[in-house]
Amino acid sequence: MEFTVSKAELVRELSLSQGVVEKKTTIPILSNVLLEAAGDRVTLTATDLELGIRCSCPARVKKEGAGTVPARKLLDYVRLLPEGDVNMKFLENHWASITAGRSRTRIAGMSRESFPELPQMPERIAEIPVKTLASMIARTSFAISMEESRFTLNGALLLTRPEGLTMVSTDGHRLAFVQASIADSGQVEQQFQALVPKKAMAELVKLSDEAGPDGKVIFAGDDNHLFFQVGHRLLMTRKLTGNFPDYQRVLPKDHQYSAKLQKDEIRSAIERVAQFADERSRAIRVQFAAGEVKVFSSSVEMGESEESVNTEYEGPTLEIGFNAQYLLDFLRAIPQDHVSFELKDQKSAGEMRPAGDNVTDQYRYVVMPMRI
C-alpha cells in the first residue's frame, strides 16, 4: 500500500481517533490505527472494543491496501512535520515508511489481519442536527454517574420518538432530562431507545465540533451497538446494558412553590459561598423566603459565607441543603438568563428549569437535597 495525503488533514483525522485508542491495553493491536487506502481516500479506524471510530481524508493512492501502526506515535510524529504532503508506504514486514520533504522514518507496524473487525452500520433510525445532539449532551453529560460500579448509570438514555428526541441522565442524586422540540429533532424514522456510554458522548461532541453548525448526524443501532455518522466520520459504540431507572417516576408531577431567579446572580452567589462549604460534601444551605433567596455555607476549618439575591417567591420560608456543585452544573449548562427553582420541602427533590422567552425545548433538572 502506498498513498500521499496532506499533513494537516492526516493530523486532524488522527487527532479524532486518539480519544478512542486504548492507552493502557493488554492487547497491543488496540493501540494501533488501521489505515486503508482505496480509491481516492485513506480511511483511519481505531477501537478499544467498546468504542470505534472511522474517519477518512482525500489521498492520492498509488497502491491500494491496508496496514496498522501505533496511533499515538504516528500522530506525535506527523504533527511535527512541516506543512505539505506526507507519503506513507507499507513494507513487507508490516512496517510503514513515512516520507515528507527531507524527513524519512520507518515506523513499526502490525499486520491488518490482527485488527478487530468492526460492526456494519444498519438502517438509519434518525437524522439529527448536530447542534441539537451536542446541546442535549452538554446539558446531560455532567449528571452521569462517575461510580463505575453503577454501570447502568454510566451513560445517558437516548430516546427517539415522534414527539422528538429525549436524553436523560442521572447519578442517583440528580437527574437531567432534555426533550428537544420536534422542529429541532430532525427526522425520526423509528422509535428507539438505548443507553449511550459517557465516553461515546464525549467523542460525539468532538465530532460535532468538527462538523460545523449545519451538520447532521445519522443515527442507527442494532441489538448491541449504536452508530453515529457525522459527515464522513463514523462513531460506533457498544450499548450499555441494564435497566435505566424509571425517570418518569423521578420527574416531579407538581411543585408547591416556585422561585424565579436571575441566573448569573444566583450562580455567582453560589460560586462564592461554596468556597466555604465542606470540601467533600460541598453542602450549602439555600433559604427561600418572600422576595429573597439566601445562600449559606460554613466549614469548621475555613469559616463561613452568606449571600442573598432577589427573587419572585411567595411560599413559606424554607431552608434546604444542597450540594453546591450539583446546582452549579446546571447553572453553567444553560444559555438562558433566568431560571426557575421549584420546590416542595426539605426532603423532596427540587427542580430547576431555564425560564424566560428563549426557552425552545424542555429541560428539567431534578436535584435531591442533602440532610444537613
Add this chain to the structure above:
Amino acid sequence: MDAFFVSVEELYDPSLKGKPVVVGGRPNERGVVSAASYAARKFGVHSALPLRTAYKLCPQAIFVDGHPERYREYSHKVYEVLHAFSPLVEMASVDEAYLDMTGTERLYGPPLRAAHLLHDRMKAATQLNCSIGIAQSRLVAKISSDQAKPNGVLWVIPGQETAFLAPLDVRKVPGVGKVTERNLHAIGIRKVGDLAHLDEAFLEQRFGKWGMALAGKSRGLDAGGWFDTEIGEDEGPKSISHEHTFMEDTTDLALIESTLSRLCEMVGRRLREHKLSARTIQLKLRYSDFSTITRAHSVPRATQIDTELFEEIRELFRANWKAGAAVRLLGVHASGWSEGDEQLSLIGEERHERWKQTMAAADRMRDRFGESAISLAASMRGNFRERTHENPAGLPGKKGSKDSSV
C-alpha cells in the same frame, strides 16, 4: 482483671477452679487461644497461641468454647463498678481500664487505701479478682498492675518509676512486641534500664518516631500514640471491622457470601451503636496459602445499613475472588466516617429509609434478647460462633484504642 475469660467461665462452672483451662475452642479446632488460666499458663499456654499448639503443650487442660456474651456482660459490670468509683474511666480493652483518680483523696484517702477499696468493691460486685497498679502515668500503672498479678495491688511511688522499670525485660513495655524486642536484643538492650540509659537521639535515629516514644516509655512517661487522649475523653473508633476464619477452608460460594453477610451485620451493628456512617468499605480475603488481599471501595453515600454494606462487599468479593480458590479468612472493615451532611437519593430513598427503620428495630431486639435474636436470612448459613479477644459491641466507652475490632 485477672484471667478474665477463665474467671468468668469459672463462675458458670466452679469445677474449673484451679485447673488448667483454655478458652477459645476445642483442641483440634482451627483458631487461637482467647485466654488461659494461671494453671495452664505454667505450661506455656498463652492467648493468641494456636489451639493445637496449646494442646501439645498441655494435653490435660480443659478446653472450653468462648462465650463473648458472658464476657460482655461481665465487662459491663466491671465498667459500672469503675465508673461509680471515678467519673474518668478509659476502658483500654474488655478487661483493662485506666482510672484518673485526680482529686479523689478526700473521698477515698491515699492511693493504696483507695486501691484496696476498689479491689474489694470489684470482688463484691462481680466475684472476680483484679489487680491494680497505681502510678503517675498510665504506662507505669499498666506495668505495675501486671506485676501485681494475681489479685494484688502495687503502688509505684512518684519518683521511683525509673528504678521500678529498670530491672524489667523490655518486653514488659506496652507496645514492645516480638519484633522490637528482637531489634533491641540485637543492640544489646535487654532490660528497660538499658533502654533508659541510651541516648534519645540514637533511638530516634535507629527506630524513628517510635524510638522517641521508647525513650519516653523507658522513663515511665505516657509516650507514643496510645496515650494521645486524656482518660475519659471519648475519641471514638477510627475504623470498625470483623473477621472470620473458617473451620475448614472453603470454596462454597453460598457459604462465603453468607459469612460476608453475617460480618456486615456485625459491622453494621457496631456502626449504629457508635452512631457512625462509613464511606469506605473494605474486604479482606485470605486464601489457603495465607496470601491475603484487601480491596476497598468508597461509596458515594456513607452507610450504616447491613444490606448496603453487604452489597458493596459482595461486589468487591465477586470482582476479586480467584474463583475456585479456597478461602481461609474473610474480613469486613468500615472506615471514613461521614460528618453528618448526607446526600439524599433520587432513587431508592424510600427503601433506604425502610431499611434504616428495620435495622433500628433489629437493634432493639438484640439489646433485649441477645445478638443472635435476629439476623438477615442471607446470613443464616454463615452463622459462626463469635470469638472475642478485644472490646466487643455493647460496651460503653471504647476509648483510647485507634482501631476497634473483634
